[in-house]
Amino acid sequence: MIIKDYILPNSLSEAYELLKNNKKAVIIAGGAYLRLQKREVPLAIDIENLGLNYIIEENKLLKIGAMTKLREIETNEYAVNELNGMLSNMVKQIGGVQLRNIVTIGGSVCGKYNFSDILPSLIALNVSLKFYKAGTMNICEFMESDLKSDILMEIIIDLNQNGVVKYFKSTYKEYSLINLAIARNKDGFNIAVGARPGRAKFAKLSSKILTNEKDIDKAGEMLLDELSFKTDFRASDKYRKALAKTFLLEAYKELV
Amino acid sequence: MIPIILNVNNVNYEIMVKPGEMLLDTLRKIGFTSVKKSCDTGSCGICSVLVDGKVIPSCSYFTMKIQNKKVITIDGVEEKAREIGQFLLDEGVDQCGFCTPGLIMSIIAMENELTEFTEENIKHYLVGNICRCSGYEGQIRAIKNYLEVS
Amino acid sequence: MSVNKNIPKVDGIGLVTGKPAYTDDLASKDSLIVKVLRSPYAYAKIRNINTLAASKVNGVELILTHKNVPDKVYTRAGQSAPEPSPYDKKILDEYVRYIGDEVAVVAGINEEVVDKAIKKIKVDYEIFKPVIDYEKAIGNNVKVHDPDCGTVRFDIGRDASKNIAASYHMEIGDVEKEFKKSDYYYEDVYYTQAQAHLAMEPHSAYAYLDLQDRLNIVTSTQTPFHVRRIIGQTLDMPLSKIRVFKPRIGGGYGGKQFIHGEFFVSLVTLRTKKPCKLIYSRKDVFSASNTRHPMRIKLRIGAMESGMINSLEMKILSNTGAYGEHSLTVLMVAGSKTLPLYNKVDAVKFSGDVVYTNTTPAGAYRGYGAIQGNFALESAIDEMAKLVKMDPIEFRRINMIKEGETSKIFEVMGEGTEGTAQIIKSCKLEECITEVKEKINWDKLYPRTVIDENTVRSVGLAIAMQGSGIPYIDMGSAILKLNDDGFFNLLVGATDLGTGSDTVLAQIAAEVLEIDTSKIIVYSSDTDLTPYDVGAYASSTTYVSGNSVYLTAKKMVEIMKDRAKKLLETEEVQYSNGVFKSKDKEITLADFSNEMYYGEDMQQLVASESYYGVKSPPPYMACACEVEITKNTGKLKVLRCVASIDCGVTLNPNLAKIQVEGALVQGLGMTLFEHADRSEKGTLYNNTFLTYGAPTKMEIGKLDVSFVESYEPSGPFGAKSVGEIGIDTPPAVISNAIKNAFGIRMKELPITPEKIWEAINNK
Numbered sequence A: 001m002i003i004k005d006y007i008l009p010n011s012l013s014e015a016y017e018l019l020k021n022n023k024k025a026v027i028i029a030g031g032a033y034l035r036l037q038k039r040e041v042p043l044a045i046d047i048e049n050l051g052l053n054y055i056i057e058e059n060k061l062l063k064i065g066a067m068t069k070l071r072e073i074e075t076n077e078y079a080v081n082e083l084n085g086m087l088s089n090m091v092k093q094i095g096g097v098q099l100r101n102i103v104t105i106g107g108s109v110c111g112k113y114n115f116s117d118i119l120p121s122l123i124a125l126n127v128s129l130k131f132y133k134a135g136t137m138n139i140c141e142f143m144e145s146d147l148k149s150d151i152l153m154e155i156i157i158d159l160n161q162n163g164v165v166k167y168f169k170s171t172y173k174e175y176s177l178i179n180l181a182i183a184r185n186k187d188g189f190n191i192a193v194g195a196r197p198g199r200a201k202f203a204k205l206s207s208k209i210l211t212n213e214k215d216i217d218k219a220g221e222m223l224l225d226e227l228s229f230k231t232d233f234r235a236s237d238k239y240r241k242a243l244a245k246t247f248l249l250e251a252y253k254e255l256v
Numbered sequence B: 001m002i003p004i005i006l007n008v009n010n011v012n013y014e015i016m017v018k019p020g021e022m023l024l025d026t027l028r029k030i031g032f033t034s035v036k037k038s039c040d041t042g043s044c045g046i047c048s049v050l051v052d053g054k055v056i057p058s059c060s061y062f063t064m065k066i067q068n069k070k071v072i073t074i075d076g077v078e079e080k081a082r083e084i085g086q087f088l089l090d091e092g093v094d095q096c097g098f099c100t101p102g103l104i105m106s107i108i109a110m111e112n113e114l115t116e117f118t119e120e121n122i123k124h125y126l127v128g129n130i131c132r133c134s135g136y137e138g139q140i141r142a143i144k145n146y147l148e149v150s
Numbered sequence C: 001m002s003v004n005k006n007i008p009k010v011d012g013i014g015l016v017t018g019k020p021a022y023t024d025d026l027a028s029k030d031s032l033i034v035k036v037l038r039s040p041y042a043y044a045k046i047r048n049i050n051t052l053a054a055s056k057v058n059g060v061e062l063i064l065t066h067k068n069v070p071d072k073v074y075t076r077a078g079q080s081a082p083e084p085s086p087y088d089k090k091i092l093d094e095y096v097r098y099i100g101d102e103v104a105v106v107a108g109i110n111e112e113v114v115d116k117a118i119k120k121i122k123v124d125y126e127i128f129k130p131v132i133d134y135e136k137a138i139g140n141n142v143k144v145h146d147p148d149c150g151t152v153r154f155d156i157g158r159d160a161s162k163n164i165a166a167s168y169h170m171e172i173g174d175v176e177k178e179f180k181k182s183d184y185y186y187e188d189v190y191y192t193q194a195q196a197h198l199a200m201e202p203h204s205a206y207a208y209l210d211l212q213d214r215l216n217i218v219t220s221t222q223t224p225f226h227v228r229r230i231i232g233q234t235l236d237m238p239l240s241k242i243r244v245f246k247p248r249i250g251g252g253y254g255g256k257q258f259i260h261g262e263f264f265v266s267l268v269t270l271r272t273k274k275p276c277k278l279i280y281s282r283k284d285v286f287s288a289s290n291t292r293h294p295m296r297i298k299l300r301i302g303a304m305e306s307g308m309i310n311s312l313e314m315k316i317l318s319n320t321g322a323y324g325e326h327s328l329t330v331l332m333v334a335g336s337k338t339l340p341l342y343n344k345v346d347a348v349k350f351s352g353d354v355v356y357t358n359t360t361p362a363g364a365y366r367g368y369g370a371i372q373g374n375f376a377l378e379s380a381i382d383e384m385a386k387l388v389k390m391d392p393i394e395f396r397r398i399n400m401i402k403e404g405e406t407s408k409i410f411e412v413m414g415e416g417t418e419g420t421a422q423i424i425k426s427c428k429l430e431e432c433i434t435e436v437k438e439k440i441n442w443d444k445l446y447p448r449t450v451i452d453e454n455t456v457r458s459v460g461l462a463i464a465m466q467g468s469g470i471p472y473i474d475m476g477s478a479i480l481k482l483n484d485d486g487f488f489n490l491l492v493g494a495t496d497l498g499t500g501s502d503t504v505l506a507q508i509a510a511e512v513l514e515i516d517t518s519k520i521i522v523y524s525s526d527t528d529l530t531p532y533d534v535g536a537y538a539s540s541t542t543y544v545s546g547n548s549v550y551l552t553a554k555k556m557v558e559i560m561k562d563r564a565k566k567l568l569e570t571e572e573v574q575y576s577n578g579v580f581k582s583k584d585k586e587i588t589l590a591d592f593s594n595e596m597y598y599g600e601d602m603q604q605l606v607a608s609e610s611y612y613g614v615k616s617p618p619p620y621m622a623c624a625c626e627v628e629i630t631k632n633t634g635k636l637k638v639l640r641c642v643a644s645i646d647c648g649v650t651l652n653p654n655l656a657k658i659q660v661e662g663a664l665v666q667g668l669g670m671t672l673f674e675h676a677d678r679s680e681k682g683t684l685y686n687n688t689f690l691t692y693g694a695p696t697k698m699e700i701g702k703l704d705v706s707f708v709e710s711y712e713p714s715g716p717f718g719a720k721s722v723g724e725i726g727i728d729t730p731p732a733v734i735s736n737a738i739k740n741a742f743g744i745r746m747k748e749l750p751i752t753p754e755k756i757w758e759a760i761n762n763k
Helices: A012-021 A070-075 A077-081 A083-091 A105-111 A119-124 A139-144 A204-213 A216-226 A237-255 B023-030 B074-091 B100-113 B119-125 B137-147 C012-016 C111-120 C175-181 C224-234 C262-272 C282-288 C327-336 C370-388 C392-399 C408-412 C429-440 C501-513 C541-568 C589-598 C653-673 C730-742 C753-761
Strands: A026-028 A044-046 A055-058 A061-065 A128-131 A135-138 A152-158 A162-168 A178-185 A188-194 B002-008 B011-017 B048-051 B054-057 B070-072 C032-038 C044-050 C060-064 C102-108 C122-127 C164-172 C184-192 C204-209 C215-219 C242-245 C276-279 C295-303 C309-321 C347-356 C448-452 C455-465 C475-482 C488-492 C520-524 C574-576 C579-581 C586-588 C606-612 C620-630 C636-646 C700-707
Touching: A012 A044, A055 A077, A070 A077, A070 A083, A070 A105, A077 A083, A083 A119, A083 A162, A083 A178, A105 A119, A105 A152, A119 A139, A119 A162, A119 A178, A119 A188, A128 A139, A135 A139, A162 A237, A178 A237, A188 A204, A188 A216, A188 A237, A204 A216, A216 A237, A237 C753, B002 B023, B011 B023, B023 B048, B048 B100, B054 B100, B074 B100, B074 B137, B074 C012, B074 C653, B100 B119, B100 B137, B100 C012, B119 B137, B137 C653, B137 C700, C032 C111, C032 C262, C032 C282, C044 C102, C060 C111, C060 C262, C102 C111, C102 C262, C164 C327, C164 C408, C175 C295, C175 C309, C175 C347, C184 C370, C204 C262, C215 C224, C215 C262, C224 C242, C224 C262, C262 C276, C295 C370, C309 C327, C309 C370, C327 C347, C327 C370, C327 C408, C347 C408, C370 C392, C370 C455, C370 C730, C392 C429, C392 C455, C429 C455, C429 C620, C429 C636, C429 C700, C455 C730, C475 C501, C475 C541, C488 C501, C488 C541, C501 C520, C501 C541, C541 C574, C541 C579, C541 C586, C541 C589, C541 C606, C579 C589, C586 C589, C620 C730, C636 C653, C636 C730, C653 C700, C653 C730, C730 C753
Parallel strands: A026 A044, B002 B070, C032 C276, C215 C242, C309 C347, C488 C520, C636 C700
Antiparallel strands: A055 A061, A061 A152, A128 A135, A128 A152, A162 A178, A178 A188, B002 B011, B048 B054, B048 B070, C032 C102, C044 C122, C060 C102, C164 C347, C184 C295, C204 C215, C204 C276, C295 C309, C448 C455, C455 C620, C475 C488, C475 C606, C574 C579, C579 C586, C620 C636
16 A cells, blocks of 8 residues: 555544545554555554553443454453453454554454454444444444444443354464354344355344244254355355354354 | 654664555664565564564554554564574574564563463464474474473 | 584574574665566567656666567576576566566666556557466467477477477386286376465565676575576676675575576666665565476376285376476476385386466475375375275385385486486385384374264375485585684585575584584585585485585595694694694694694695585485364364484484474475465466465474484485475375375365365265
């Protein structure tokens, strides 16, 4: 990526003004994935100094600042002890420790990367995202929207849940061939699958079946039906489907 | 070009950088050739340096972020590097040597961060340090000896 | 004692503390930056190339295109002259033959300037349909090379009109006749992929003019002397005007045994008179340096009721990509360094074609054909063992080569030329197998253990051989110089890739001179200052370069003793452990050396000897892995990998061990993880570390490498080679383990989880 100008604003309002006035500007959180894109950008707005690096628990809600590094999430006591360790597990094999010390959860969410190991878990946990201008919205809403020109501040997670995340990698830290997350709260089950190779998606019908009928096999069938799985140079659709189904069964077993 | 002050090994460097310059290129430009470029995607650990005590891939870290932070390269921890290095030498795993400075910086960070040094923990922490020469087994032997864990 | 000792590497402390040591560290700060504009098409002709706008960019110093560089063909292969590779490459060509092929070279004062200029180069391509699939190359309408262009130094079976870069065949006995007699017969076809070397240091070259106005090239290379010769001959420069120096390099494994950026930095420096450097980007290393030769190997094996193999045939189709570097020699090694393992056959046949395709050129890579051949052969051996109803280890035992025996193949097949007969003077294959069998717990674990309905564990085994240098072709030499204070400079052309050869050679000299290794200061790989060495390949350094150091040190002892006689005024003198003794006088080496510089009868003592092998004694090894396979995902975990190697005497046991451990992981990488997928158009998908599949610390469980010592009389202190052999067995070991687990033969590398899953679930 070729960057023409680079600013580190000291307040959210300053950052937002810059963003609003520069349609082609990019927000730099960690920057590790963004820099690999082949394009020229007139302005980079780095949100390093806006105090968005924190993990706080408040009334059984976990609030994670957008600039929180993946390594911090991996080792944080809430991430390890709450939600069945799901938050820690979802980041464990994303690159090595070095990469996780600069990649942020906010950048990972906003990037909407197909290969993301994080998105399925956050979708299954039904997290809320707090944006500077657009306010708070459900992650699924964000994934479907084409919200641009805004700044993600915080991710809010209800801790009254349990979850299991699974991903398949040939070597330990490479991009997953498929990843799946399942969470259970008082209302039922939520399933999300990513790296299909398409980006993570909430499996609405499959989740419903599992919640209402507790029939994991039927839910598995529906999962393969409602979501699209494709072949790319890394894996075939057939294999991805088989892995997804296997992971769903295994994850469900672990969860209940 | 933007003027910045970069603190490396406790010395302030006043330099001009391009807006999108990566820390690795800046460090090499100043003269820290001990930090090497290999995969250029944050995937191999070769360019590892410490920023405020945390080990990061300098090829993927924007230099502009570094203001008011402290960077440590292997040149800033010569004594420790020799100490750890000797254990690597004693196993013969300092082969082509290209991955070694990055590995040593990561070992230093690991030593400061972890409390339990099982083989599993060590391997997980250092999995981001790719080595093509040694096959890793000897590195683990050396690191265990250094940590006095068996 | 200096040999068989774990002497730490002499450059160890410097490297681990990050001292400037590699090409890009040494390049002067004012070096021009050189970058290459590469072809986006797999096959095209440059109809027109316009560099006017590019040359006007402020800071651009030189732009090279095919129009302003010498039009000569040469081979980039780092091999002794006359090279057994076709001369089919030009410095810059009117034709581009793979995605990544060089179109233009730009030199400028910094990277931005060069990047800007490259963007402004206008190229008008005439695009041709490429040939990407090497199985469709022979006789294809698309011809990668003009049959009228390109030459060979001697007949290597090249026929560019058919897209054949080289071909070879040999037969001992009559295999068809023998197959008819066989009680059991097996044949199948195996495939291997275009593995990337993944040296952590990208290819780097730096050039400058020295005070004598000579071209100095500092480059990450395995073959400095070949580089000097090839550059000089192709640029029509006397070799006296060129110096090539290899600094520390960050890995090679064969990937730096060819000319990469050296021509470009040479031309830029010669024309601008300024220093310049070309550092490959990682993407260019993947797609525009070289790879392993992908091969299709057909293996036919026949055996008798007694269990004796009576007939063997290996037939290969090898893909050399756009240019033919190492095409014939890698092909031949696939047979010459595998088939002799089973020397009791009545007939053996080896043949193959190496074809051109419009893909990244293939070249030298650790194992050099032996790993591909071993995959097919050792898998077939297991298959035949099953047919004959013998345990695969017993089947190997009765058929494999033993000490004191020979194989006719040694005489017939060399590397590119005829071979050299040899009786095997050191071979501990039997002991290696016994050691591995016991350590892996073969009797208990073979063939498989069912852990639960979804998990199976099994074991697999394979054996291998390699060589030690190329007889009558690889030459090494050394110079020893005695300094005051009793220490020596050892000057060798031998190329340390990080393997520690500088250290091992110092150990050899120290052993002969009976002094501590610290008193031998090694300087290597400088075409001006060090004597000739062929370079680091063909597992030649310990054996060939080592022997030259051994002879040189022995000569030095003689020379010193002669002078000591004069000094001590005696007819007879003994030398041992750094002391010269006559009947009643003695003098230490240090004092002696001071006398040589400052005494009455002064002389600088120097010794120099050369060595070339008259045979290539093979190291041998056995390897077994215990694996665990999960049926519903196809994931294969290597729980343990046990290997036992006979490389003669291990001059430095630690360094030898690391060589094998590293090679095993590299071989397991090729077997299980490393991808080289290409689109139909020829684009390489896996051109970053993000998707290539480099093995990490977490991939392999426990590695257990040990050595069974033998004594090779022709090697320095009994040593053979160890640099390559470690990589050869993993593909067959894993394929055999999977066969033992599920009865399925995996025949295509890499053996990915999906392939295993597919095979299990679609039986």
